[in-house]
Amino acid sequence: MGMLAIDARDVEKTFRSGWLRRRETRALRGVSLTVERGAIVGVLGPNGAGKTTLLSILATLLTPDRGTITVLGHDVVREAGLLRRRLNMASGRPSFLWSLRVGEIVAFYGRLYGLSGRALRARVDALIELTELGPYRRVPYSDLSTGLKQRVALAKSLVNEPELLFLDEPTLGLDPDVAGRVRGHIARLRREAGITIVLTTHYMREADELCDEIAFIKGGQILARGTPGELKRQIRLGEVIALKLDPVRVPWLAEMPGVLRCAEIDGWVECTVDEAEKRLPEILRLLHADGVVIRNVQVHEPELEEVFVELAR
Amino acid sequence: MSWRGELLAVWAVTLRNALMGARNVFFFFELLFWPIVGVLSIGLMSRFLELTPAQASFVLVGTIALSIVNVCQLEVAYAVLLDVWSKSLKHQFLAPIGIRHLTLGSWVIGMVRSLLVFVLLAALGRWAFDFHVLQPGWVVLLTFLLGCFLTAWVVGVAVCALITLFGNRAEAFAWASVNMVLVLAGIYYPISVLPDFIAAIAKAIPLTYFLDAYRSHYGFESEFAAPIATGLALSALYAALAHWAFLAAIQRARRTGLLLKMSE
Numbered sequence: 265m266g267m268l269a270i271d272a273r274d275v276e277k278t279f280r281s282g283w284l285r286r287r288e289t290r291a292l293r294g295v296s297l298t299v300e301r302g303a304i305v306g307v308l309g310p311n312g313a314g315k316t317t318l319l320s321i322l323a324t325l326l327t328p329d330r331g332t333i334t335v336l337g338h339d340v341v342r343e344a345g346l347l348r349r350r351l352n353m354a355s356g357r358p359s360f361l362w363s364l365r366v367g368e369i370v371a372f373y374g375r376l377y378g379l380s381g382r383a384l385r386a387r388v389d390a391l392i393e394l395t396e397l398g399p400y401r402r403v404p405y406s407d408l409s410t411g412l413k414q415r416v417a418l419a420k421s422l423v424n425e426p427e428l429l430f431l432d433e434p435t436l437g438l439d440p441d442v443a444g445r446v447r448g449h450i451a452r453l454r455r456e457a458g459i460t461i462v463l464t465t466h467y468m469r470e471a472d473e474l475c476d477e478i479a480f481i482k483g484g485q486i487l488a489r490g491t492p493g494e495l496k497r498q499i500r501l502g503e504v505i506a507l508k509l510d511p512v513r514v515p516w517l518a519e520m521p522g523v524l525r526c527a528e529i530d531g532w533v534e535c536t537v538d539e540a541e542k543r544l545p546e547i548l549r550l551l552h553a554d555g556v557v558i559r560n561v562q563v564h565e566p567e568l569e570e571v572f573v574e575l576a577r
Numbered sequence: 578m579s580w581r582g583e584l585l586a587v588w589a590v591t592l593r594n595a596l597m598g599a600r601n602v603f604f605f606f607e608l609l610f611w612p613i614v615g616v617l618s619i620g621l622m623s624r625f626l627e628l629t630p631a632q633a634s635f636v637l638v639g640t641i642a643l644s645i646v647n648v649c650q651l652e653v654a655y656a657v658l659l660d661v662w663s664k665s666l667k668h669q670f671l672a673p674i675g676i677r678h679l680t681l682g683s684w685v686i687g688m689v690r691s692l693l694v695f696v697l698l699a700a701l702g703r704w705a706f707d708f709h710v711l712q713p714g715w716v717v718l719l720t721f722l723l724g725c726f727l728t729a730w731v732v733g734v735a736v737c738a739l740i741t742l743f744g745n746r747a748e749a750f751a752w753a754s755v756n757m758v759l760v761l762a763g764i765y766y767p768i769s770v771l772p773d774f775i776a777a778i779a780k781a782i783p784l785t786y787f788l789d790a791y792r793s794h795y796g797f798e799s800e801f802a803a804p805i806a807t808g809l810a811l812s813a814l815y816a817a818l819a820h821w822a823f824l825a826a827i828q829r830a831r832r833t834g835l836l837l838k839m840s841e
Contacts, residue, residue, distance in 0.1 A: 359664040375589030
């Protein structure tokens, strides 16, 4: 196992609100999470699952009620000041001072991290180039579109060259092409700068594309953890063998060993099987023997989205 | 953090507030409109009531002090308010800076702005009401201004603490308490005219002593033995308390999640 960027154990957080009638919301219930240096880990889960709370605790914005958390070798509560120099965060709902221009926002945060003079100018220039914000450098933040605001947030989050970056729904509300470019930036950050990235997202394709590992959180607990492939196997959703047959209806298919279920969709027979590699030859042999004409065959893994729906149920 | 890092963080906040101020027409309005209205109305009222030059100076000193403190404390409060209004508070507290950088950076620009206000009001007072701010001399004047700035710092940091503690719903309450403190400090009257229990509160406010010291050069006998020393000592005490309160409020906001809520 490589060096750990994050080692969180049994983290608990309860929010209390109301003055007269106290209300309690248990946001995290004994969450444990380890993240290796240089990895991209996705934290997925339905709304209110505790994703943002977990990220905020790891980024020192919130203090946990219980648990031990070491981030980049620092205790997240006792050494928060030291840790803040080495990490950063960007949110999918960014907000900065409305009158400041793009270049000024990045420079402001650069100064807070100790940059000045030529070094500051060089860093601001580099980040503006990286996030393709050149034409908007002198535009006030309030005049930017959502996508541009998100790029400003990304530029700001890289101003201290963080070793660990938290991205909270980084492509929320973006057009597909802009979202694709942001994903490209994220992948490049890990590839070229070796930054460890922890991100939350509602877009399963994004998680599938970017993440080495995924932690699925619901009700303040991590329910499943693994690579996207492992998660799909862990949930036992099976694989789908889609067949274009003539005749379309073959009643005995659903009765075959290893076939979990069969359904007819748009002229295709979709059989969910435990292992496609093992079941496909037998299915094809029996279909042939039964005189059924096989016009087309496709095999696909379940989408991460299906895993998400299954876990969120 | 090194001295260079300390200064850079303070400078970052100063520059940010200066840029925000320069681009906001309402900030400019705050800077000019209310202070001028204050001095003109108080000056004209003193003329209507046929106050002696010394009495007119007494109330004009009060209204100028009120403007200086108000403009400066508002700027200190912007250390948090700008980020609360723009919902960017979490970015601020994700960065490795302390509240000292925020409040000092804002205070610097607050002093610059309130000095501008002071120069303007002093010129207006001289031109319209024959009131001379330099009559007591440079040292006394600078001490008086320092007292106003220190009071503003304490009040501004206290406002930051209240807002961080209770959220932006507490904004109105914070401003009301600020104005109450200023009114109690004997802005327009000597605190000897106040009922005993209110006078006791007034004696706990540093500005009371700085006003007393400055006015003593306009023919009013000082009510206190060592007003400057007392004012400075009280300012130091409250500065420490306000700083501690703000720090505790931030820690609480990290615990309760208010820091995130104010960024949503």
